[in-house]
Amino acid sequence: MKTLMAMGGALNRKKPLVLREFVRRAGGTEARIAILPQASALDDTWQYYEDLFKELGAAEATSLRFRQRNEADSPERLAILRKASGIFIAGGNQMRLAALLGGTMFESELHQAYQRGVIIGGTSAGAAVLSQVMIAYGKNGSTPREGICQFLPGFGFSKKIIFDQHFRQRDRIGRLIYAVTASPGVLGVGVDEDTAAILVDDDEITVAGSGSVMILDGSQIAETDVAEIEKKAPIAVSGLNLHVLTDGCTYRLVTRQASIPSKVLLSE
């Protein structure tokens, strides 16, 4: 079973619903978690997550600390990836991850781990980089406009999805509408803070956490002018499908159907 966990950033530490679920899926008390802190500009990000994963009961939590591309492929680091049961990519700037690791043996080991069933989780920038076509940066809010965001290749664990994060908190629906309109074969998945979209076998998404996940499906787009208008002009698009999903809801890419569990109290 292949599992990706795209987390929306700003994960609650006091009520760590999302990271507890990550540790559980990585093996719980047996979990051996490899941490990639490189997206972050802070010096203590690695320590923060090592401590947190140990608090959550993981057997091991080991950071892979390096800042230069030529440091990536050391045998010790690759060995840590090979024995990990979960890989966690911290937040910051997703371009740092892509520029640092794109084309390395290290990146190749990440993909092999994913194929073996090692859960790959990322928060914020670490979620963005899971996509094949990654939103590298862009403007928040406002109307969807031509060129509102920049795309770059990410790690490409899923070729079917563009993940965006801090989604409603930073009002990013404009750029996700633009992304899906320009590339309707790819599903837009916008993940709120303290929330995760958990993708199993590149098909079923389950939502976990305190916020919501917005799914933008462009497969039924009827008309758009996105390829015709000037840069920065507002785009027009018709026929997008939209789902807003919360903790416990699921969505299947194959059927393009969501399932929302009933929350009716039995006492009612």
Add this chain to the structure above:
Amino acid sequence: MKTLMAMGGALNRKKPLVLREFVRRAGGTEARIAILPQASALDDTWQYYEDLFKELGAAEATSLRFRQRNEADSPERLAILRKASGIFIAGGNQMRLAALLGGTMFESELHQAYQRGVIIGGTSAGAAVLSQVMIAYGKNGSTPREGICQFLPGFGFSKKIIFDQHFRQRDRIGRLIYAVTASPGVLGVGVDEDTAAILVDDDEITVAGSGSVMILDGSQIAETDVAEIEKKAPIAVSGLNLHVLTDGCTYRLVTRQASIPSKVLLSE
């Protein structure tokens, strides 16, 4: 022909695309415009619009100034409504309009004017109040949540649409998703600033202005927990249809289809 013009607020005065279109549809140089400034807390709103409509070539622009409910039904005021070719409702607080005019003869005259073919335009609060089920106030941004906004009866020129305004600028998609999810028979129409949704015969919407209009169609909603969750909890909903339309685009309520004009240059 019955015409409503829901404007998103912050209308550009230097390039008055939206109000010029309103004056044109009200009769151009023959237009006799009655202005309702009551939603505004400012003392000079009536003057602002009288001047502006005259600048735009209207033959007459007359404000109906009063603040108390018992002043509404004076014969002089009702006579101005009866001879108007266009009625314009200024912005401010939509509850002021509903509380001031609901159930008066004045309100009844507005409806008779609409039925006669007098264009009814409103900006900001004046757009919100055009709906039967009006968004009275609410929170901007963030995830759609149970109770994120308060509904009250508006003037009800259209029973088929909930208009929201300052739409992308104030990130109001959360509350419009909530509104449409709670009331899927009603179309959500979110109008950006300096933009208008022009509704003809309660069926065809045409977009005018510099921003966009977001149409949220809940008629195909498959599942939701909106009636089951606690107040303030994030809602889940699947199967919303979404259209983002710009100047010149149209949408028909009967067919639920949008039409986006091609902007390809002939020289290409």
